[in-house]
Amino acid sequence: MTPALPGQLLIDGKSVAIEGERNLLELIRKAGIELPTFCYHSELSVYGACRLCLVQVEGRGILPACSTPPETGLSIRTATEEIRQIRRLIVELLLAQHHSQCPTCGKSGGCQLQSLARRLGVDSVRFKPVPRLPTPDRSTPSLVRDTSKCILCGDCVRYCAEVQGIGAIDFAYRGAQSAVVPAFNKPLSDVECVLCGQCAAICPTGALTPRSELPEVWKVLDDPTRHVVVQLAPAVRVALGEQFGLEPGTVTTGQIVAALKALGFAEVYDTAFAADLTVIEEAEEFLKRKGGGGSLPQFSSCCPAWVKFAEQYYPDLLPHLSTCRSPQQMLGSLVKATLPARLKIDRQNLVMVSIMPCTAKKFEARRPEFKTNDQPDVDFVLTTQELARMIEERGLSFTRLEPASMDMPFGFKTGAGVIFGSSGGVSEAVLRYALEKVPGVKGDAIEFQETRGDAERRVVTVACGDQQLTLVIVSGLRKAREVAEEIKSGALKADFIEVMACPGGCVGGAGQPLSRSSEARRKRSRGLYDTDRMLELHKAQDNHLVNRCYQEVLHAPGSHEAHDLLHTVYHSRRRINQENLRLSDSPPTQPVTVRICVGTSCYLRGAQELLRDVNRFVTDRQLAERVDVRATFCLEACDRGPTVRINEKILHRADLGQVIKSIEDILEVLTPLPAGST
Amino acid sequence: MPLPLPNRFDRVCKILDDHDRNPAHLIPILQAVQDEYRYLPEEIMVYVATSLGLPPARVYGVATFYSHFALEPRGKYIIRLCDGTACHVKASIPILEALQRRLDLTPQRKTTPDLRFTLETVSCLGACGLAPVLVINEEVYGQVTPARAIELVEALIAKESPHVTANA
Ligand code: SF4
Numbered sequence: 001m002t003p004a005l006p007g008q009l010l011i012d013g014k015s016v017a018i019e020g021e022r023n024l025l026e027l028i029r030k031a032g033i034e035l036p037t038f039c040y041h042s043e044l045s046v047y048g049a050c051r052l053c054l055v056q057v058e059g060r061g062i063l064p065a066c067s068t069p070p071e072t073g074l075s076i077r078t079a080t081e082e083i084r085q086i087r088r089l090i091v092e093l094l095l096a097q098h099h100s101q102c103p104t105c106g107k108s109g110g111c112q113l114q115s116l117a118r119r120l121g122v123d124s125v126r127f128k129p130v131p132r133l134p135t136p137d138r139s140t141p142s143l144v145r146d147t148s149k150c151i152l153c154g155d156c157v158r159y160c161a162e163v164q165g166i167g168a169i170d171f172a173y174r175g176a177q178s179a180v181v182p183a184f185n186k187p188l189s190d191v192e193c194v195l196c197g198q199c200a201a202i203c204p205t206g207a208l209t210p211r212s213e214l215p216e217v218w219k220v221l222d223d224p225t226r227h228v229v230v231q232l233a234p235a236v237r238v239a240l241g242e243q244f245g246l247e248p249g250t251v252t253t254g255q256i257v258a259a260l261k262a263l264g265f266a267e268v269y270d271t272a273f274a275a276d277l278t279v280i281e282e283a284e285e286f287l288k289r290k291g292g293g294g295s296l297p298q299f300s301s302c303c304p305a306w307v308k309f310a311e312q313y314y315p316d317l318l319p320h321l322s323t324c325r326s327p328q329q330m331l332g333s334l335v336k337a338t339l340p341a342r343l344k345i346d347r348q349n350l351v352m353v354s355i356m357p358c359t360a361k362k363f364e365a366r367r368p369e370f371k372t373n374d375q376p377d378v379d380f381v382l383t384t385q386e387l388a389r390m391i392e393e394r395g396l397s398f399t400r401l402e403p404a405s406m407d408m409p410f411g412f413k414t415g416a417g418v419i420f421g422s423s424g425g426v427s428e429a430v431l432r433y434a435l436e437k438v439p440g441v442k443g444d445a446i447e448f449q450e451t452r453g454d455a456e457r458r459v460v461t462v463a464c465g466d467q468q469l470t471l472v473i474v475s476g477l478r479k480a481r482e483v484a485e486e487i488k489s490g491a492l493k494a495d496f497i498e499v500m501a502c503p504g505g506c507v508g509g510a511g512q513p514l515s516r517s518s519e520a521r522r523k524r525s526r527g528l529y530d531t532d533r534m535l536e537l538h539k540a541q542d543n544h545l546v547n548r549c550y551q552e553v554l555h556a557p558g559s560h561e562a563h564d565l566l567h568t569v570y571h572s573r574r575r576i577n578q579e580n581l582r583l584s585d586s587p588p589t590q591p592v593t594v595r596i597c598v599g600t601s602c603y604l605r606g607a608q609e610l611l612r613d614v615n616r617f618v619t620d621r622q623l624a625e626r627v628d629v630r631a632t633f634c635l636e637a638c639d640r641g642p643t644v645r646i647n648e649k650i651l652h653r654a655d656l657g658q659v660i661k662s663i664e665d666i667l668e669v670l671t672p673l674p675a676g677s678t
Numbered sequence: 679m680p681l682p683l684p685n686r687f688d689r690v691c692k693i694l695d696d697h698d699r700n701p702a703h704l705i706p707i708l709q710a711v712q713d714e715y716r717y718l719p720e721e722i723m724v725y726v727a728t729s730l731g732l733p734p735a736r737v738y739g740v741a742t743f744y745s746h747f748a749l750e751p752r753g754k755y756i757i758r759l760c761d762g763t764a765c766h767v768k769a770s771i772p773i774l775e776a777l778q779r780r781l782d783l784t785p786q787r788k789t790t791p792d793l794r795f796t797l798e799t800v801s802c803l804g805a806c807g808l809a810p811v812l813v814i815n816e817e818v819y820g821q822v823t824p825a826r827a828i829e830l831v832e833a834l835i836a837k838e839s840p841h842v843t844a845n846a
Pocket residue numbers: 159160164166167168169192193194195196197198199200
């Protein structure tokens with residue numbers, strides 16, 4: 001064995017240079033050895049819990065590679081008999097308490113526990129199996145949680161807290177009871193989760209998986225009375241191929257269309273058509289705001305996880321969100337509004353399915369704002385993974401399919417709509433429109449390299465006539481939170497802010513084929529930008545079928561019709577569902593009930609002091625018999641807090657004077673206060 | 679008589695202020711809250727999370743990790759019966775059963791509906807010489823028999839309902 005040179009160490013006898021790696025694991029992987037791990041992810045903090053990465057460090061014993069810094073001269077062995085035995089033992093122990101139902105598990109095929117067991121040659125479990133009972137949480141339309149399959153690696157917990165800045169799930173209980181759960185073990189739908197699904201994408205097992213809507217879709221496809229149409233999101237076409245052995249970023253639009261037709265969809269439309277429409281509406285809205293008609297900066301609104309996040313955490317920024325619906329919902333409402341007449345079918349029988357890279361889109365499609373006469377504009381949302389499963393189930397040989405083309409008019413798009421699928425794409429597409437529309441600005445620029453890139457936060461300044469436009473592009477909600485805070489405090493000035501919840505934008509969505517590398521994400525983005533180049537048109541305003549749609553249906557951007565079909569409203573949303581504070585044991589019997597919100601937004605606006613003062617007033621005036629004052633959580637009017645409910649009446653931006661006046665008014669009507677009663 | 683809510687709510691606010699709303703003090707804050715309310719009500723935990731700027735799931739995680747914290751209301755008298763090895767051998771189970779019968783409790787239902795008594799078993803109170811050991815609030819009783827345990831509880835019941843005694 002050769003002794004290591006300065007700046008080098010030995011890995012299984014071979015010398016390897018230390019080049020800024022943060023831990024032995026990175027170095028070992030650089031040396032081409034795929035050390036197994038459950039709890040290490042380069043973009044998350046080091047947790048060091050799974051113990052799979054153990055290595056033998058000469059003179060120091062067995063250490064976890066993920067949390068040991070590299071040092072010159074170390075000699076490391078990665079596969080001694082002892083280490084091999086430990087690794088197998090760990091996997092066996094996990095399997096002993098795992099509710100293993102591999103053939104029917106949502107992660108089957110993508111499960112790390114399954115593949116590690118195979119890789120490490122675990123052919124039996126020497127321990128008595130004590131599997132936990134499955135208790136699946138299907139409370140949200142996007143995800144299924146099943147703690148009986150959890151191996152407590154904590155990847156989801158750290159992802160949600162560190163990358164999304166939310167912390168909707170965390171470790172609770174102890175010992176054998178330990179579990180990863182939402183606050184108070186509530187169903188996921190009752191807490192602040194935004195359904196981005198990234199926890200399911202990172203979860204090595206079937207404990208967190210996207211929720212499937214395949215049975216429902218198969219059923220409508222088989223129903224001859226239903227006319228089923230489908231829309232395909234940009235990011236899907238550059239990722240689906242991965243499920244069939246193609247490189248990430250391979251553009252398979254033609255094969256996907258062929259597959260969808262073979263599966264029985266009557267019409268195949270492109271979500272990118274609606275993205276072109278979004279560009280026009282959103283850019284017009286922006287120009288109007290820029291011209292003095294509304295709040296700036298304008299935040300993008302096409303990511304449903306970001307929208308839910310903003311509704312929960314930034315109620316006072318909601319007027320800054322573009323009122324544009326997302327492309328998925330624009331296409332849904334447009335198709336449902338126009339197709340029945342054209343095809344002479346009943347609207348009830350028209351079914352819109354969308355294929356999305358995203359789990360939050362399933363939630364978006366069910367928002368009450370996106371229903372017409374109680375019927376959703378988009379009936380079902382399938383992820384890229386679900387579409388791959390349909391293709392497999394149907395026995396189609398994907399790579400051998402003859403390409404087919406989309407149906408008109410909603411299948412026609414420009415490159416602007418296609419690049420929506422990558423972080424920065426919305427900004428670039430809006431620029432391609434806005435710069436041409438500003439009088440006196442020559443708008444022949446097409447590609448804006450500045451909007452492209454990997455950084456989670458990018459700031460772009462573009463000259464527009466005699467003005468400078470500042471655009472901020474963020475992906476990942478923790479970054480979005482930073483930006484939102486800076487906007488609120490005035491530390492950051494911007495005109496337009498594009499937010500995508502998933503790293504890299506929709507190409508990195510949680511519905512995409514599982515991939516642990518950011519390299520795949522980059523290649524998918526490349527695929528979208530290449531598609532843009534290969535298309536003849538690159539600007540949304542050049543989409544003649546979108547323009548025809550304006551002539552025939554929508555009249556003009558921002559028109560009354562456009563507002564009905566393409567725009568929406570936002571609501572403040574409580575983060576956690578629970579009863580009012582029930583600390584007082586008796587139900588209120590007093591004639592006046594005062595409920596003061598102490599939810600976060602109201603708290604920050606001084607609700608606690610208000611509660612104290614109202615309380616003091618009630619005591620001083622000896623009204624306790626008649627006025628019942630309690631704290632409550634979030635009356636969902638957070639942008640106008642402190643919010644107070646007095647009997648049926650809601651007070652916004654309440655202050656002590658107002659509350660006292662309202663109390664007195666009610667008491668006056670009930671029993672006029674005798675003069676000088678105080 | 680439970681205090682009316684506003685006063686009770688003021689107390690969590692005071693506790694938070696005493697700790698400068700410092701998220702690093704989560705555990706002492708929860709301890710103080712539990713001393714005040716006898717358990718950790720969900721709403722109060724959400725409020726604590728809100729004012730410390732922590733996700734409620736994190737607060738719940740900490741509250742459920744330490745066995746010291748109670749998430750359900752507990753009685754005024756907390757009866758802890760030791761079921762460690764020494765006490766178990768010296769027949770703690772018949773005591774447990776006698777108390778459960780008297781207070782109409784089960785292994786699942788540990789607190790009486792009137793919130794007077796909570797009955798819990800613990801493993802080893804470190805007083806094995808006195809086995810079997812029973813602790814009521816802070817008071818320790820050694821070499822307890824089922825009859826003695828019932829006697830102690832009856833005394834507390836009588837003390838809790840003075841008017842009944844007076845009328846009898
Ligand atoms: S879906 Fe997103 S927000 Fe919800 S728990 Fe998972 S990572 Fe957190």
